[in-house]
Protein backbone atom coordinates (compact mmCIF):
# COMPACT_ATOMS: atom_id res chain seq x y z
CA UNK A 232 0.00 0.00 0.00
CA UNK A 233 1.23 3.49 -0.84
CA UNK A 234 2.05 5.46 2.35
CA UNK A 235 -0.40 8.28 3.06
CA UNK A 236 0.99 11.77 2.55
CA UNK A 237 -0.60 12.50 5.93
CA UNK A 238 1.53 9.95 7.71
CA UNK A 239 3.27 12.54 9.84
CA UNK A 240 5.00 10.03 12.10
CA UNK A 241 8.38 10.52 10.45
CA UNK A 242 8.59 14.25 11.29
CA UNK A 243 6.27 14.80 14.22
CA UNK A 244 5.75 13.47 17.72
CA UNK A 245 3.62 14.80 20.56
CA UNK A 246 4.00 16.84 23.72
CA UNK A 247 0.94 16.90 26.03
CA UNK A 248 -1.02 15.52 23.09
CA UNK A 249 0.05 18.40 20.82
CA UNK A 250 1.75 17.65 17.51
CA UNK A 251 5.37 18.83 17.57
CA UNK A 252 8.52 18.55 15.47
CA UNK A 253 10.40 15.41 16.50
CA UNK A 254 13.67 17.33 16.36
CA UNK A 255 12.37 19.81 18.92
CA UNK A 256 11.02 17.04 21.15
CA UNK A 257 14.38 15.34 21.37
CA UNK A 258 15.66 18.29 23.42
CA UNK A 259 12.40 19.18 25.18
CA UNK A 260 13.95 18.65 28.59
CA UNK A 261 16.14 21.72 27.96
CA UNK A 262 13.06 23.76 27.04
CA UNK A 263 11.13 22.70 30.15
CA UNK A 264 13.96 23.56 32.51
CA UNK A 265 14.90 26.76 30.66
CA UNK A 266 16.00 29.46 33.09
CA UNK A 267 14.21 32.71 32.34
CA UNK A 268 15.59 36.03 33.53
CA UNK A 269 13.24 38.63 35.05
CA UNK A 270 13.93 41.10 32.23
CA UNK A 271 13.20 38.60 29.45
CA UNK A 272 10.45 39.65 27.09
CA UNK A 273 8.58 36.72 25.58
CA UNK A 274 6.87 37.00 22.21
CA UNK A 275 4.36 34.22 21.72
CA UNK A 276 2.27 33.33 18.70
CA UNK A 277 0.56 30.43 17.06
CA UNK A 278 2.71 29.87 13.92
CA UNK A 279 2.07 32.20 10.98
CA UNK A 280 0.44 34.93 13.04
CA UNK A 281 3.03 37.65 12.41
CA UNK A 282 5.81 36.55 14.77
CA UNK A 283 8.58 37.97 12.59
CA UNK A 284 6.80 41.30 12.23
CA UNK A 285 6.27 41.88 15.94
CA UNK A 286 9.79 40.54 16.70
CA UNK A 287 11.31 43.15 14.39
CA UNK A 288 9.21 45.91 15.97
CA UNK A 289 10.34 44.82 19.45
CA UNK A 290 14.00 44.57 18.51
CA UNK A 291 13.86 48.04 16.96
CA UNK A 292 12.30 49.43 20.14
CA UNK A 293 15.05 47.74 22.17
CA UNK A 294 17.72 49.11 19.81
CA UNK A 295 16.14 52.59 19.86
CA UNK A 296 15.44 52.58 16.13
CA UNK A 297 18.98 51.71 15.07
CA UNK A 298 18.04 50.12 11.75
CA UNK A 299 21.63 49.38 10.77
CA UNK A 300 22.27 47.51 14.01
CA UNK A 301 19.17 45.39 13.35
CA UNK A 302 20.24 44.70 9.76
CA UNK A 303 23.55 43.24 10.97
CA UNK A 304 22.02 39.96 12.06
CA UNK A 305 19.06 37.81 11.08
CA UNK A 306 15.88 38.09 13.10
CA UNK A 307 16.19 34.45 14.18
CA UNK A 308 19.49 35.33 15.91
CA UNK A 309 18.34 38.60 17.41
CA UNK A 310 15.12 37.01 18.70
CA UNK A 311 15.95 33.33 19.25
CA UNK A 312 13.25 30.72 18.89
CA UNK A 313 13.23 28.96 22.28
CA UNK A 314 12.14 25.41 21.39
CA UNK A 315 13.76 25.30 17.95
CA UNK A 316 16.48 22.71 17.46
CA UNK A 317 17.53 21.06 14.22
CA UNK A 318 20.72 19.49 15.59
CA UNK A 319 22.77 21.31 12.93
CA UNK A 320 22.66 25.06 13.13
CA UNK A 321 19.54 25.87 15.19
CA UNK A 322 19.40 25.64 18.97
CA UNK A 323 17.19 28.26 20.59
CA UNK A 324 18.03 27.33 24.18
CA UNK A 325 21.77 27.56 23.56
CA UNK A 326 21.40 30.87 21.65
CA UNK A 327 19.44 32.34 24.55
CA UNK A 328 21.84 31.06 27.18
CA UNK A 329 24.71 32.75 25.33
CA UNK A 330 22.84 36.04 24.95
CA UNK A 331 23.23 39.16 27.06
CA UNK A 332 20.17 40.65 28.73
CA UNK A 333 17.70 42.01 27.96
CA UNK A 334 16.60 39.14 25.74
CA UNK A 335 13.58 38.85 23.48
CA UNK A 336 12.47 35.22 23.40
CA UNK A 337 10.30 33.83 20.60
CA UNK A 338 8.08 30.82 21.21
CA UNK A 339 4.95 29.24 19.73
CA UNK A 340 3.94 27.45 22.92
CA UNK A 341 0.41 27.47 24.33
CA UNK A 342 0.21 29.08 27.78
CA UNK A 343 0.14 25.76 29.62
CA UNK A 344 3.40 24.64 27.99
CA UNK A 345 5.39 27.83 28.57
CA UNK A 346 8.37 26.91 30.80
CA UNK A 347 7.53 27.63 34.44
CA UNK A 348 10.45 29.99 35.01
CA UNK A 349 8.88 32.64 32.75
CA UNK A 350 5.87 32.72 35.09
CA UNK A 351 8.04 32.42 38.23
CA UNK A 352 10.16 35.39 37.10
CA UNK A 353 7.10 37.44 36.23
CA UNK A 354 8.41 38.08 32.71
CA UNK A 355 6.51 40.33 30.35
CA UNK A 356 4.78 38.39 27.59
CA UNK A 357 3.31 39.59 24.30
CA UNK A 358 0.86 37.24 22.60
CA UNK A 359 0.04 38.13 18.99
CA UNK A 360 -2.87 36.40 17.33
CA UNK A 361 -4.29 36.37 13.82
CA UNK A 362 -7.58 35.13 12.44
CA UNK A 363 -7.69 31.37 11.92
CA UNK A 364 -8.50 31.44 8.20
CA UNK A 365 -5.52 33.58 7.21
CA UNK A 366 -3.32 31.54 9.56
CA UNK A 367 -4.44 28.33 7.84
CA UNK A 368 -3.54 29.76 4.42
CA UNK A 369 -0.16 31.04 5.58
CA UNK A 370 0.56 27.72 7.34
CA UNK A 371 -0.29 25.79 4.18
CA UNK A 372 2.40 27.64 2.21
CA UNK A 373 4.81 27.34 5.12
CA UNK A 374 4.37 23.56 4.97
CA UNK A 375 5.32 23.74 1.30
CA UNK A 376 8.48 25.79 1.75
CA UNK A 377 9.96 24.47 5.00
CA UNK A 378 11.33 21.08 4.08
CA UNK A 379 10.89 19.58 7.56
CA UNK A 380 7.17 19.25 6.75
CA UNK A 381 5.48 16.44 4.87
CA UNK A 382 3.46 17.25 1.74
CA UNK A 383 0.38 19.15 2.96
CA UNK A 384 -1.72 17.84 0.07
CA UNK A 385 -4.40 20.09 -1.37
CA UNK A 386 -5.53 23.19 0.51
CA UNK A 387 -8.86 21.59 1.59
CA UNK A 388 -6.94 18.54 2.83
CA UNK A 389 -4.63 20.76 4.85
CA UNK A 390 -7.56 22.72 6.29
CA UNK A 391 -9.01 19.44 7.62
CA UNK A 392 -5.74 18.85 9.46
CA UNK A 393 -5.74 22.43 10.74
CA UNK A 394 -9.30 22.09 12.03
CA UNK A 395 -8.41 18.83 13.80
CA UNK A 396 -5.36 20.49 15.35
CA UNK A 397 -3.14 17.95 13.60
CA UNK A 398 -0.42 20.48 12.75
CA UNK A 399 2.63 21.52 14.78
CA UNK A 400 1.55 23.40 17.93
CA UNK A 401 -1.86 21.77 17.75
CA UNK A 402 -5.25 23.37 17.70
CA UNK A 403 -5.38 27.09 16.88
CA UNK A 404 -8.64 27.21 18.85
CA UNK A 405 -7.02 25.78 21.97
CA UNK A 406 -3.81 27.82 21.60
CA UNK A 407 -5.55 31.17 21.32
CA UNK A 408 -7.88 30.38 24.21
CA UNK A 409 -5.07 29.34 26.58
CA UNK A 410 -3.59 32.81 26.06
CA UNK A 411 -6.89 34.70 25.97
CA UNK A 412 -7.47 33.38 29.50
CA UNK A 413 -4.34 35.30 30.55
CA UNK A 414 -5.59 38.63 29.21
CA UNK A 415 -6.22 40.10 32.67
CA UNK A 416 -2.65 39.37 33.77
CA UNK A 417 -0.94 42.81 33.65
CA UNK A 418 2.31 41.13 32.52
CA UNK A 419 0.57 39.77 29.39
CA UNK A 420 -0.26 41.97 26.40
CA UNK A 421 -2.56 40.51 23.77
CA UNK A 422 -2.24 41.92 20.26
CA UNK A 423 -4.02 41.20 16.99
CA UNK A 424 -2.36 41.02 13.58
CA UNK A 425 -5.43 42.70 12.10
CA UNK A 426 -5.02 45.68 14.48
CA UNK A 427 -1.37 46.02 13.45
CA UNK A 428 -2.47 46.09 9.82
CA UNK A 429 -5.21 48.64 10.47
CA UNK A 430 -3.33 51.09 12.69
CA UNK A 431 0.33 50.23 13.17
CA UNK A 432 1.10 53.52 14.91
CA UNK A 433 -1.48 52.93 17.62
CA UNK A 434 -0.24 49.36 18.17
CA UNK A 435 3.46 50.32 18.35
CA UNK A 436 2.57 52.97 20.95
CA UNK A 437 0.61 50.30 22.86
CA UNK A 438 3.61 47.96 22.78
CA UNK A 439 5.98 50.71 23.93
CA UNK A 440 3.66 51.61 26.82
CA UNK A 441 3.55 47.96 27.87
CA UNK A 442 7.36 48.00 27.91
CA UNK A 443 7.38 51.21 29.92
CA UNK A 444 8.97 53.19 27.08
CA UNK A 445 8.02 56.48 25.47
CA UNK A 446 8.87 56.75 21.78
CA UNK A 447 9.51 60.06 20.05
CA UNK A 448 7.56 60.77 16.86
CA UNK A 449 10.77 60.31 14.83
CA UNK A 450 11.47 56.95 16.41
CA UNK A 451 7.89 55.86 15.77
CA UNK A 452 8.20 56.90 12.12
CA UNK A 453 11.44 54.92 11.77
CA UNK A 454 9.95 51.79 13.32
CA UNK A 455 6.82 51.96 11.19
CA UNK A 456 8.77 52.53 7.97
CA UNK A 457 11.33 49.80 8.63
CA UNK A 458 8.70 47.18 9.59
CA UNK A 459 6.35 47.70 6.66
CA UNK A 460 5.68 44.53 4.67
CA UNK A 461 7.69 45.77 1.67
CA UNK A 462 10.71 46.82 3.73
CA UNK A 463 10.77 43.53 5.61
CA UNK A 464 10.29 41.56 2.40
CA UNK A 465 13.35 43.24 0.85
CA UNK A 466 15.48 43.00 3.97
CA UNK A 467 17.68 39.86 4.20
CA UNK A 468 17.74 40.12 7.99
CA UNK A 469 13.95 39.75 8.17
CA UNK A 470 12.92 37.82 5.04
CA UNK A 471 14.55 34.50 5.97
CA UNK A 472 16.64 34.38 2.79
CA UNK A 473 19.61 33.77 5.12
CA UNK A 474 18.14 30.33 5.85
CA UNK A 475 19.63 27.78 3.43
CA UNK A 476 17.23 26.69 0.69
CA UNK A 477 17.56 23.06 1.81
CA UNK A 478 15.68 24.13 4.94
CA UNK A 479 13.41 26.81 3.48
CA UNK A 480 12.77 26.85 -0.25
CA UNK A 481 11.47 30.32 -1.04
CA UNK A 482 11.45 29.61 -4.75
CA UNK A 483 8.04 28.04 -4.15
CA UNK A 484 6.69 31.11 -2.39
CA UNK A 485 8.43 33.81 -0.31
CA UNK A 486 8.31 33.63 3.50
CA UNK A 487 6.88 37.16 3.46
CA UNK A 488 4.20 36.02 1.09
CA UNK A 489 1.23 38.43 1.07
CA UNK A 490 0.90 39.99 4.49
CA UNK A 491 -2.82 40.69 4.08
CA UNK A 492 -6.06 40.39 5.97
CA UNK A 493 -8.52 38.22 4.04
CA UNK A 494 -6.28 36.31 1.64
CA UNK A 495 -8.28 33.25 2.80
CA UNK A 496 -11.00 34.38 0.38
CA UNK A 497 -8.68 33.42 -2.48
CA UNK A 498 -8.28 29.90 -1.07
CA UNK A 499 -11.52 28.78 0.61
CA UNK A 500 -14.41 27.62 -1.56
CA UNK A 501 -17.89 28.59 -0.38
CA UNK A 502 -18.46 25.02 0.87
CA UNK A 503 -15.14 24.84 2.72
CA UNK A 504 -15.77 28.22 4.29
CA UNK A 505 -19.20 27.15 5.54
CA UNK A 506 -17.77 23.96 7.01
CA UNK A 507 -14.96 25.92 8.66
CA UNK A 508 -17.41 28.43 10.14
CA UNK A 509 -19.61 25.72 11.68
CA UNK A 510 -16.58 24.02 13.20
CA UNK A 511 -15.20 27.38 14.38
CA UNK A 512 -18.42 28.19 16.24
CA UNK A 513 -18.29 24.80 17.99
CA UNK A 514 -14.65 25.20 18.98
CA UNK A 515 -14.97 28.79 20.22
CA UNK A 516 -18.38 28.36 21.88
CA UNK A 517 -18.62 30.40 25.06
CA UNK A 518 -15.40 32.33 24.32
CA UNK A 519 -15.42 36.12 24.35
CA UNK A 520 -12.49 36.10 21.91
CA UNK A 521 -13.45 37.71 18.61
CA UNK A 522 -11.17 38.10 15.60
CA UNK A 523 -11.67 39.97 12.37
CA UNK A 524 -11.36 37.97 9.15
CA UNK A 525 -11.75 40.96 6.83
CA UNK A 526 -11.30 44.70 6.78
Ligand SMILES: Nc1ncnc2c1ncn2[C@@H]1O[C@H](COP(=O)(O)O)[C@@H](OP(=O)(O)O)[C@H]1O
Pocket residue numbers: 276277278279280281282283284365368369370372458459460461463486487488489490491494
Ligand atom coordinates in the same frame (compact mmCIF):
# COMPACT_ATOMS: atom_id res chain seq x y z
N1 LIG B 1 5.66 43.56 8.10
C1 LIG B 1 4.67 42.71 7.90
N2 LIG B 1 3.44 43.17 7.60
C2 LIG B 1 2.41 42.32 7.40
N3 LIG B 1 2.53 40.97 7.42
C3 LIG B 1 3.74 40.46 7.71
C4 LIG B 1 4.86 41.29 7.96
N4 LIG B 1 5.93 40.50 8.22
C5 LIG B 1 5.50 39.23 8.12
N5 LIG B 1 4.19 39.20 7.80
C6 LIG B 1 3.35 38.02 7.52
O1 LIG B 1 3.28 37.18 8.67
C7 LIG B 1 3.16 35.81 8.24
C8 LIG B 1 4.31 35.02 8.82
O2 LIG B 1 4.10 34.89 10.20
P1 LIG B 1 5.23 34.34 11.16
O3 LIG B 1 6.30 35.36 11.22
O4 LIG B 1 4.48 34.15 12.45
O5 LIG B 1 5.72 33.05 10.58
C9 LIG B 1 3.21 35.82 6.72
O6 LIG B 1 1.84 35.90 6.29
P2 LIG B 1 1.32 35.48 4.85
O7 LIG B 1 1.80 34.09 4.60
O8 LIG B 1 -0.17 35.57 4.95
O9 LIG B 1 1.88 36.48 3.90
C10 LIG B 1 3.97 37.11 6.46
O10 LIG B 1 3.83 37.64 5.18
Ligand SMILES: CCc1ccc(OS(=O)(=O)O)cc1
Pocket residue numbers: 278279282312315316317321377379
Ligand atom coordinates in the same frame (compact mmCIF):
# COMPACT_ATOMS: atom_id res chain seq x y z
C1 LIG C 1 13.55 23.54 12.10
C2 LIG C 1 12.81 24.26 11.03
C3 LIG C 1 11.74 25.16 11.53
C4 LIG C 1 10.46 24.71 11.74
C5 LIG C 1 9.47 25.56 12.16
C6 LIG C 1 9.75 26.86 12.35
O1 LIG C 1 8.72 27.63 12.76
S1 LIG C 1 8.44 29.14 12.61
O2 LIG C 1 9.17 29.77 11.48
O3 LIG C 1 8.82 29.80 13.83
O4 LIG C 1 6.99 29.27 12.44
C7 LIG C 1 11.02 27.36 12.15
C8 LIG C 1 12.02 26.50 11.74
